[in-house]
Amino acid sequence: MLLIFGPTVTGKTALAIDIAKKLNGEIISADSRQVYKGLDIGTGKVSFDTPSQKHSGYWIVDGIKIHGFDLVEPGQNFTAADFLKFASTTMRQIHQIGKLPIIVGGTGFYIKALTSGIKSIGIPKDQKLRRKLEKLSTQNLYQQLLKLDLSRAKSINESDRQNPRRLIRAIEIATYKKYQGNTKYKILNTKYLIIGLTAPNAYLYQRADNWLDQRLQKGMIDEVKNLLEKKVNPKWLDGLGLEYRWWTRYLTGQIKKYQARERLRGDIHNFIRHQKTWFKQFENISIFDISKPDWRHQLEKTIKDWYDTYRQWAKKSNPSE
RNA sequence: GGCCUGGUAGCCAAGAGGCAAGGCAAGGAUCUGCAAAAUCCUUAUACGUCGGUUCGAAUCCGAUCCAGGCCU
Numbered sequence: 446m447l448l449i450f451g452p453t454v455t456g457k458t459a460l461a462i463d464i465a466k467k468l469n470g471e472i473i474s475a476d477s478r479q480v481y482k483g484l485d486i487g488t489g490k491v492s493f494d495t496p497s498q499k500h501s502g503y504w505i506v507d508g509i510k511i512h513g514f515d516l517v518e519p520g521q522n523f524t525a526a527d528f529l530k531f532a533s534t535t536m537r538q539i540h541q542i543g544k545l546p547i548i549v550g551g552t553g554f555y556i557k558a559l560t561s562g563i564k565s566i567g568i569p570k571d572q573k574l575r576r577k578l579e580k581l582s583t584q585n586l587y588q589q590l591l592k593l594d595l596s597r598a599k600s601i602n603e604s605d606r607q608n609p610r611r612l613i614r615a616i617e618i619a620t621y622k623k624y625q626g627n628t629k630y631k632i633l634n635t636k637y638l639i640i641g642l643t644a645p646n647a648y649l650y651q652r653a654d655n656w657l658d659q660r661l662q663k664g665m666i667d668e669v670k671n672l673l674e675k676k677v678n679p680k681w682l683d684g685l686g687l688e689y690r691w692w693t694r695y696l697t698g699q700i701k702k703y704q705a706r707e708r709l710r711g712d713i714h715n716f717i718r719h720q721k722t723w724f725k726q727f728e729n730i731s732i733f734d735i736s737k738p739d740w741r742h743q744l745e746k747t748i749k750d751w752y753d754t755y756r757q758w759a760k761k762s763n764p765s766e
Numbered sequence: 767g768g769c770c771u772g773g774u775a776g777c778c779a780a781g782a783g784g785c786a787a788g789g790c791a792a793g794g795a796u797c798u799g800c801a802a803a804a805u806c807c808u809u810a811u812a813c814g815u816c817g818g819u820u821c822g823a824a825u826c827c828g829a830u831c832c833a834g835g836c837c838u
Contacts, residue, residue, distance in 0.1 A: 453802085478802060488802085524799040554801045563798045570799065583805090604796045604806030614799070646793095686802040707777090711791060716802055722795065 446536060447748070447755075448475075448548040450556050450727070451642030452720040453489070453713065454652045455735055458506075460642070461549040462495075465509045468752065471539045473532050474513035475550025475559070478685060480523050482515040483672060486665045487688030489656075490514055493663060512539075519677045526566055529558045540759070553723030560637060560727065568621045570614075578613045586612040593619035636758045638751040640744065641724050641732035646717065648736045653713050661706075666692050673697075687712055 447464065449457045461472050474480075478488045485491050490504075497506040504511045512535050517523050532548065532555075539546040548559065578586060587606055590598040597615055605611045643649075669692040673679060682693040687709060695705035724732060731747050733740040 476802090477800090522800070525801075526799040529799085552801065554797070554799095558798070561798075565798060568799080602796060602806085606805090608796085608805035610800070610804045611797080617799090684800075684803065688802085690802085708790075712802080714791085718793080719795095719802085723797090726797080 446540075446546045446548060446637045447751075448556055448559070448637060448639040449642065450475075450550065450553065450639055450723070450730075452649055452717040453551050454649055454656050454717070455642035455644065457549050457551070457642055458489075458492070458511075459495075460640075461547050462507050462509045464748065465545070465547055468545050468748075469543075470545035470547045471510040471512065473535055473539075473546060473548045474511055475528065475532065475548050475552050475555040476513070477523070477525075477528070477552045477555065478689075479514050479550075480516040480528075481519045481521075482517070483519055483675075484668070484685075484689070486660050486663055486668045487692075489660075493659070519672060519675075520681050525554055525558045526563060528552075528555050529563060529566065532559055540762075545755075545759075551720055553720060553726065556639070557723070557726055560639070560729075565614075565618045568618050571617050571620070574617055574620065575613055578616060579609070583607045583609055583612060586616065590616050590619060636751075636755050637729060638747070638755075639727050639730040640747070641727070641730050642735055643721060643724070643732055644734055644736040646714075649717050650714050653717060654710060657706075657710060657713065660688075666696070669693055670696055687716065 447468075447470070449461050451457055458472075461470075464470060465472055476488065478484060479490050481488075491497065492506075495507045497504055499515070502512070504514050513531065516527075516531065536546040536548075548556070550556065578589075581589075583606065586609060587598065587601075590601070590612060593616060597619060601611070601615065665688060669682065669689060672682060672689075673693065673696060679693050679697055682689040684690070691700075691705040691709040691712070694700050695702050700708075724730065731744075733744050
């Protein structure tokens, strides 16, 4: 499989479509927000200048199939584990029909999950336990984890030690292990290559600002308004961050429009920086600076080299082809 | 022309005599089921100007400039 990762506004999808056309591929989106139905403009699912049709289960954009959009209703839960299940089965299907799966997305954690697996994949969440734990302080939570799983507790770094969300999950896992033993996890062993797209901050900020303006004109706020009118929980929308957070706060009268816009803009910049920190988490990644004129050439070379070995592997693992 | 209110870092903003809160922006980082979330770290000799009172003034007094408002 081929993966394309990078901060928002680097043109990942356009590149993926291009490659899919050349190498007979289908795309899987690795984006934690595009999985929701009706969140189209704010998540950048629609590009406005590329012809696209929605089908159940996939979209066709510029003639290429994209999987991973519209998987669940707004307000529902969708986790990295759900993504992993979805993406691995879809990948297998694409592979079986002799096509190349191309995973594209800005959710670093999902890419990481796909390439490295998730150890605790089989351990479900425990709503009762969570509700109990949510009332405790982080110090308290950490104490509990120390008792339950010393080595895990020690491996948690300073910042996560004060992160209730991560502490609660760690306790959840530790409690589960205690009663049910260890769980299996899977790592996909296909030949993969990650293409990382990047550029200097100022360059990306500029593009992000323009893209924001464009989507504002195309009805981004109305999209959020619609969701609220359909009784999607404002708290849930707020929790999504970025567009959905700030336009919800504006539409529910918490702040003024220009303030929402400014904060959104700042959060997008933050998000871009945050996404860049994922680069060093990945192996087999080739990074390209899209602000440089010759990046496409270098990219084609890299892909060609990788594709030759990939094809041999694919033939062996897919004899029915 | 007269009266009032305000001028604090790139932006917003608290403080109303005794070492100048905080937020945003900016830059790092963590990451194994909420990841566009959550959490952590870093960063500024900033009180419009000039004088005065005082041991000490962003805070009090006077003048002056700028902005906004009201009046004639």
